Amino acid sequence: MxxxxxxxxxxxxxxxxxxxxxxxxxxxxxxxxxxxxxxxxxxxxxxxxxxxxxxxxxxxxxxxxxxxxxxxxxxxxxxxxxxxxxxxxxxxxxxxxxxxxxxxxxxxxxxxxxxxxxxxxxxxxxxxxxxxxxxxxxxxxxxxxxxxxxxxxxxxxxxxxxxxxxxxxxxxxxxxxxxxxxxxxxxxxxxxxxxxxxxxxxxxxxxxxxxxxxxxxxxxxxxxxxxxxxxxxxxxxxxxxxxxxxxxxxxxxxxxxxxxxxxxxxxxxxxxxxxxIEKETSMRQFRNKLIALNDQYLQNNLPRVREYDLDLVHKGDKVQMVAEMEVLNPTGEKLDSLIFSLNPGFKLNRCTIDGQENGYRKDHHLVIIDKTLKPGDSTNITLHYAGRPDERVCYLDVPNRLLFRGEHMILFRMPKKFSFTTPGYLMFTPELLWYPVAGTGFSTKNVAGFRKNFAEYQLTVEPAKNMTVLSQGKAERENEKWVFEPGKPMTCMSVIAGKYQRDSLTVDNITYNIYHKAGHDIYNPFFNDIRDTIPSIIKTVMGNYESDLHLEYPFENFSIIEVPAQFHAYKKNFTLANEATLPQMVLMKERAFSLDGADFPRSLRRRLTRSDRDRSAEDIKAELFRQFIQSNFIEGEDFRRGWFRAEDISGNTKIFPNFISYTNDFGVKELPVMNPVLERYIESRSTEEDRSRFLGNDGVGEEERANLLLKNNSFAELMSDTAHFVRLSDVIDIKGSYFIDLMKHFSGNFDFDPVLDSFIVASRYQNNTGEIFLDYMKNRYNVNTEKYMNDWLYSKQLPAFEFTDMDAYSYYEKERPRYQAEITITNTGKGLGIVNLNMRIGRRRNSSLSEEKTVILDPGQSKRIGLSVGEEPSMLIVNTLVSSNLPSTLNFPLQDIKEDKDANGGEFIREVEPPSSGDEAIIVDNEDPSFRVLVPEKAIKLRDLIQNNQSREEYTGVNPWRPPEEWQKAIHSKFYGEVKLSANYVRAGNGEQKALWMVPIKDGGYYEVQAYVSDAGLQPQWGRGGENNEEKLYHYKIFHDSGEEVIPVNARNYEGDWVSLGEYYFSPDSAKIQISNQSKARTVVADAVKLIQK
Amino acid sequence: MEIHIDQLNKVYNKDFYALKDVSLSIGNGMFGLLGPNGAGKSTLMRILVTLMKPTSGKITVDGKNIHKHRKEIRKMIGYLPQDFRFFSKLKTWEFLDYSAALSGMTNNKQRKEAVDQMLEDVGLFDARDRQAGKLSGGMKRRLGIAQALINDPKLIVVDEPTTGLDPDERIRFRNLLSKISGEERVIILSTHIVADISSTCNQMALLSQGEVAFQGTPEDITEKARGSVWKVILTTRELEKVKEEYPVISTVMMEKGWEVILVADDLQGYPGEKIEPDLEHAYVYFMDKELNEFMVSEY
Structure with missing residues (x-):
């Protein structure tokens, strides 16, 4: 023993x-x-x-x-x-x-x-x-x-x-x-x-x-x-x-x-x-099954629910529900069956139509009801179901490996919950499909998911004891039940039940509520002594926001609701709405624990002892309150999808969707892309100018990646293909900007916004108004919107811009100095092009952007543009939006601006003849087919095995500290290119990596050979001058009729210049110039070569 | 208490016999196990204390098979291994307490008394609170014997206990063992130091290359060397020559020359006298004559 x-x-x-x-x-x-x-x-x-x-x-x-x-x-x-x-x-x-x-x-x-x-x-x-x-x-x-x-x-x-x-x-x-x-x-x-x-x-x-x-x-x-x-x-x-x-x-x-x-x-x-493991793998299989079913049952013609009457009884960790729906066939086709999506965790017990039992099938999350509905007809369907909802149905568009992966927050990984069903707490958001929704959601054939649908809702909830129920609209109590009727058509409904305490005040006919758990009140104890000031702060903040957006808050209530810390909402590509910002409410995590701005006592202490010593505590508290609501509910964080970055972002408590996402539907019949385009445009009215442009745009950013996708795919194809889903947000961004600029161009800059604003208000709570908007634009401005929409959606042809004759000078207008920048832009591509130009005024932190000028160029068209400002500019910035240009935004430094006494200056856009190409020189760039790289056979490296044949990106930015071991195309403003400012670069070595330019020449003779050399910041700063310069040599080998010649060039000395390599005799089609990576420099760049006949 | 070892073998790598057909009978009292390094003494000890299994053969202790009744046998054992190091972080009394607790002394008061008594017996009471790692060599060895004796074992096995001890400690050690050997217990003393056996053991065995070369009393083996142990005075040159011809036990520089004690049946050519052999002489004689293991003495 x-x-x-x-x-x-x-x-x-x-x-x-x-x-x-x-x-x-x-x-x-x-x-x-x-x-x-x-x-x-x-x-x-x-x-x-x-x-x-x-x-x-x-x-x-x-x-x-x-x-x-x-x-x-x-x-x-x-x-x-x-x-x-x-x-x-x-x-x-x-x-x-x-x-x-x-x-x-x-x-x-x-x-x-x-x-x-x-x-x-x-x-x-x-x-x-x-x-x-x-x-x-x-x-x-x-x-x-x-x-x-x-x-x-x-x-x-x-x-x-x-x-x-x-x-x-x-x-x-x-x-x-x-x-x-x-x-x-x-x-x-x-x-x-x-x-x-x-x-x-x-x-x-x-x-x-x-x-x-x-x-x-x-x-x-x-x-x-x-x-x-x-x-x-x-x-x-x-x-x-x-x-x-x-x-x-x-x-x-x-x-x-x-x-x-x-x-x-x-x-x-x-x-x-x-x-x-089984739980993890079965989750993936289950979700894949749901997506496959969505594909299988995808219908173009869908019924529409006009009215919902929902009845919910909360029983421990389950619910019982009755959903009565008035269902309409709004299409011109007969519907042979009616398909609804409902959470797969619920067991459907009964289906009645107009009071009679009716046949149905439930396949996972799909309810297929045997009912024929003629065009224009409606019927009343009631579904009885119960159980515990299954979260796996949420966010089918989010990759499985990311869905529940913990989100990094300093030391912690935050769990992700999308709903809660416990005896003491309940939360259902629309993503959970807790009530039936017509049609099918996300699938490979329907990346946009459910269409928006405005319906009248009534919700009756019988919660567990002593629980407060929250939903859209005002609550009426009927014994133990809570009844909600929003009073306006809504796109969705949510329900939350818990032991909440409430604090509220009314400002300008809007009731602002805070719901929090007992003991979690982080606001009252701190802000109590400025309670009288708070309404004016809210009024100011809200008023400013409404003014920026040109829209009024459309509801009578706004609630901030504290929810469990694990609640998570993902952002969406086709709308700025998300589950953390629901109609009339935002869901704020427990104790606002993840928000540094909610650390009120410490912020006050910090300010009193450091930056705001001369201010009173009340003043600072008012400022803290204003900053808190401004940063969390007005500015928030970037809405766009970020899960292709290292971490996806949660929070999303911006109030913006209440102004437009939940009140308007700009969907166009086949593609709902108009919703995110217009939402983002309206939203951009309230954001500060994008200063990222100030930093220049070397390398491959979101715009470049989006344009690279558009090079081979139309917008419609990208929207339909889940392979590109993670980048779709960036594509929507630039295509959206393009669309808006186009509409502004046709409508005139000053007319577009008021027209849009009126349309938004007039079309509230209506479905699919996108086509109405486009028709309106067509009729008002006599624009062939169908053709432009068609090109915008389906064309694969991109514009490409070349920039020539850059000039900058100062002049006097009425004795006041003004500064002029002029440039000629030619659209050498096959698509309609739009560029935005502005200038950076001032330097670094004190700089600002001048007013943006939009220029439209047809394929083959050239225009000369002049911009004029009252302060000395440092840079001309040109954003090509959707184009073949890499980088997408170009910065032209403006230095040593001299006065031109004879100039008149002024803003202008003039069509000009395209500049002549000049026949004297033959240029072969790394983008040309007669340039190629020669890569030696190599043993399979462990790194290749680990990378498992993952494809490399076509273009990258330059990385001077970790250059690639094989030739890689990179983008940089100092590289040569008419449209694509690119070069191939590689880590220096012993010469095994080679690049070759085969220059096509028709006539034999003597030619001067030049190479375009730019170190583009690729060589470390040290080693400048003296004997160390020898280490930065590139070695160009010229193959000519008399043999070969190796010419060393010190790359350090050039920042984008043509460097002569000497004169040589070439027979027709025999000119070859080669560069290898043999160098003591850190990297070697192969950009372009030029031959000039002598 | 009787231990019977019958045809014991321990084979490594299929062909190396650490022990070969060892058969011994050991009764109460001190039993000496003598032999050169590598003779198999430690192997035999470790098998006896159930640390190792033999390849074949049988050992009974008080009629009980040592491997079938391991649990009971271990309750009787006290063991002091050859190169004994401590849990150096434990205090002297703690280590003894640990051993006592594992020996079955569950009563705290009783155990404390036993520990204190044992520390007194081995002369370590004053060092009881000292960490074991800070004890001198002799004190460590005393602690070793203390832990071996704490549970009043019936079978005590000590392996090379006096190696490295100064003469005082060595004598003390032998006296301690002798004191307890009178009781109903077996003490097996394994050593290559002949003096340890001669002064304490009434029975002994000689192991050589894994086999029992001799079993009997020290007197029996000493008798075998009678008439073959010589004392002779030699010059340096003669000494060198004698070393090549005979096993030399000792050499001492005297006024007249080198006083050499050696073993030989017949000493030719040198003026020597026969002396009364002791166990050490007998051991050398036996190793040389009976086992043909020529010992080179380097003194």
Whole structure:
């Protein structure tokens, strides 16, 4: 039998020995110091990120996360060291001869080590506890301390001790075991990361475990199973260590129990792992199935729901619902069946039509009702369903690997929940499909998803006890029920139920509400003494915003609703609306924990002691309030899709969608792209000028990537192809700007906006008004909008702009100096071109942009444009919008502007003859077909294997610090090009990489050979001058009739110049110029060559 | 208490015999196991204390098969290995306490008393609070024997216990072992230091290349060397020549020349006298004559 006395004895002395280890003591001291500093930073420093302490449980969470990583490494060292001591038989033989079983010994050792580390964890947790208690504006939640101790520390330690002991017992070499374990730790931290939903994350460093005071953990069963997996593995490996121990066993029963225990816990671990993986893979399969079904049942002609009467009863973690719909056939075709999308987690119990039972099928999320509806006819359909909604139906357009991946927030990974169904809290947003929606959503054939539909809604909710229900419109109470009737047609409806407290005030007939959980009021305590001022602040902010947008807020209510911390909303390509900004409400995360602007007391303190010492606290509070609502609800963050970047962004609490996205539908029949185009244009009225242009545009940015896509695909093709979905937002941006500029051009700049604004107001709450708008434009301005729309959607032909005859001078007008910039622009492409020009006035931080001038150029057309400003400009900026130009925006520096006494200047646009090409020189650029790169055969590199044949981008920006090892096309304003300012560049080497220009010449004779050389900032700054210049040589080899000549050129000396390489005799079609990467410079650039006949 | 070892073999790599057909009977008292380095003494010790399994053969302790009754046997064992290092971070009394607890002394008070008594017995009471890593060589060895004796074992195995000890410590050690050998227990002392056996053991065995070369009393083996141990005075040149011809046990520089003690059946050509052999003489004689293992003495 297992002797607990022996077990305790071994554990006791293991603990003693460990606690006296200097390694552990030093580690503990360092850990304490680090954590104390960390907690000082978090709790005491005003500038510390709010996200670390915005939720009370985040502080112990963060502390343990930091400590756990270090202790995992230390535990490995100590565990292997202890086993190494066992290997030294002289020390342990005196123990081995004692009458104790191997199991008692090993388990005693494990427990002894575990005790010490767990004790250390408890002590570490005292640090944030103490700091929280002594810091004024921090809230204590003891639950977090226990929770994260159990979820983070215990499983990590048990696993790492088990693994360390097992590997030592098996491999019996501390060095090798350390290598394996440390490598494993590094692998899990830096590479395995979130693979298969964090299954390798034994340290729980990445798995999202934020605790919400609304609902607790986001997916508690999954997290508990994940941690149990590592507990089981740890226990299994300890059992296996017992079996591997090199000591003659004395207990057969302990031996067999160890076998059984090892297999059992290994089995449990495997089961839990398989379950975890299955959940992830089945999620992907399930969503793919939903998308396939959407494709299968996609219909062009859809019914429309005119009215919804929804009845919801909240029962614990489920709901019961009755959805009555008045359904119309608005098309000219008969509908043989009616298809609706409904959350697949619900079980559909009944379907009645006009009171009679009716046949239906439910296939996952699709409800197919056997009902024929003639054009113009309507019917009343009632669906009875119940259950717990399934979140997997949300955001079918988001890649599966990203959908639930934790979002980085400083130390944490934020879990993503799209809905909540718990006994104490309920939240359903439209994305959940909690009520039936006509038609099918996102699929490969329908990337735009559901069409907008304005309908009348009535919602009746019977919540759980003592819960406040929130939805669109004003609430009426009928006994236990809450009834909502927005009073206006809505595109969607949401419902939230929880234990909320409310604060509200009315300004200009709009009632502003804040709903928060009890104890989560971060506003009143701080702003109470300026309560009288708040209405005027709101009035000013809202008034300014309405003025910027030229639109009034269309509803009577606006609510800020606090929601659980794990709530997440993704942005969408085809609208600026999102689930965090719903009609009449924004959903703000718990305690506004992720918003630094919500750190009111600290912001006040900071200002009083530093920047605003002379102002009163009330003044500053008013300013903080204004900034808070301005930055979170007015400016917000960039709405556009960002998940192709490293992190997708949540938040999205901008109020803007309430002004247009939820009130208007500009959809055109086949393509709903007009919605995002017009929404973005209206929204841009309120944003500050884009200063990014000031930085120049070298390299490949969003506009360039969008144009590269448009080079080979029409807009319509891109919108229909999910392969390009992630870049679609950028394409919509530039195509949208193009469209607006075109409309402005036809309507005249000053007429377009008022016309648009009137149309927006007049067409509110109506479906598919895009075609009406286009017809209106056509008739009002006599424009062939169909042709322009057709080209805009379906044409693959792009304009291409060449810029010549740049000139800048100053002159006097009525004795006041003015500055003129002129340029000739030629559209050498085949598509209609639009360019926007403006000038940068002033330098750097104090610079601003002049008024933008839009110029339209037909294919082949040339225009000379003049711009005039009253202050000295530093740059002319030309944005080519949709074009073949790379980069898309060009900056022409304006330096040393001289006075032209004879000039009159002034703004103008004149059509001119296209400039002559000049026949004397033959130029071969790297973009031409007679340029090619010669790449040697190379062995397959590990990097290629890892990259797994992923295709490289056609163009990149230049990277002087990590140049590519093979020739790569790059964009830079200093490179040569008529339309594409590109060159090929490569890391310097021993000459194995070559580039060749084959220059076509008709007549033999003597030619001067020139090369276009620009270092484009590719060479490091040092080494200028003197003998070091020799290291920056390019070597051009000219193949001529008399042989070959190698000409060195110091690239350092040129920033975009033609450099003569000498005169040579060439026979027809024999001129070849080659450059290799042999150079002591860091990179070599192959751009263009020119031959001038002599 | 009786230990019977019957045809014990320990083979490594299929052809190297660390122990070959070892058969011994060991009764109560001190039993000395003598032999050169690599003879197999430690291997035999480790098998006896259940740290290692033999390849074949049988060992019974008090009638119990050592490997079938490992649990019971281990309760009887006290073991001091050859190169004994401690859990250096534990204090002297803690380490003894650890051993005592693992030996089955669960009563805290009883265990404390036993530990204190043992520390007194081995002369370490004053150093009880010192960390084991900070003890001198002799003190460490005393602690080693203390942990071996703490549970009042019936079978005590000490392997090379006096190596590296100064004469005082060595004598102390032997006295300690002798003191407890009178009781009903077996003490097996494995050593290559002959004096340890001669002063304490009433039974002994000589192991050489894994085999038992001799089993009996020290007197028996000493008797074998009677008449074959010589003392002779030699010049330096003669000494060099004698070293090549005979096993030399000792050489001491005297006024008259080198006083040499050597082993020979017949000493030809040198004026020597026969002396009374002791165990060391007998050991050399036995190794040379009986086992043909010529020992080169370098003194």
């Amino acid at each position: 297992f002797s607990f006395k022996n077990f305790n004895t071994v554990a006791r002395f293991e603990s003693k020995t460990l606690m006296r280890s200097w390694f552990l003591r030093i580690f503990a001291i360092i850990a304490f110091i680090v954590l104390i500093f960390f907690n000082i930073l978090v709790s005491q420093q005003d500038f510390s990120p709010r996200v670390l302490r915005g939720l009370p449980t985040n502080i112990p969470y963060a502390s343990l996360l930091i400590f756990n990583v270090i202790q995992a490494v230390i535990a490995v060292f100590l565990a292997t060291d202890f086993m190494k001591r066992d290997k030294k038989q002289d020390t342990t033989e005196v123990i081995y001869v004692r009458s104790l079983s191997n199991a008692e010994y090993i388990w005693g050792k494990v427990f002894g080590n575990l005790k010490v580390f767990l004790g250390l964890n408890v002590l570490i947790l005292l640090i944030p506890l103490i700091f929280t208690l002594v810091t004024q504006d921090m809230t204590l939640n003891l639950l977090g301390y226990g929770l994260y101790f159990l979820l983070i520390s215990l499983p990590t330690l048990l696993f790492i001790f088990g693994l360390s002991f097992f590997l030592m017992a098996w491999l019996r070499n501390q060095a090798i075991v350390l290598l394996v374990l440390l490598g494993y730790i590094a692998l899990t931290l830096f590479y395995l990361d979130d693979k298969l939903y964090y299954i390798f994350d034994y340290m729980s460093f990445n798995i999202p475990m934020i605790w919400s005071e609304f609902i607790g953990l986001a997916d508690s069963s999954r997290i508990i199973m994940h941690r149990a997996l590592y507990v089981s593995l740890g226990i299994a490996m300890v059992f296996l260590t017992v079996l591997l121990m090199k000591r003659l066993r004395q207990s057969n029963s302990a031996y067999w129990i160890s076998w059984t225990g090892g297999i059992l816990f290994l089995g449990i671990a495997v089961f839990l792992a398989a379950n975890h």
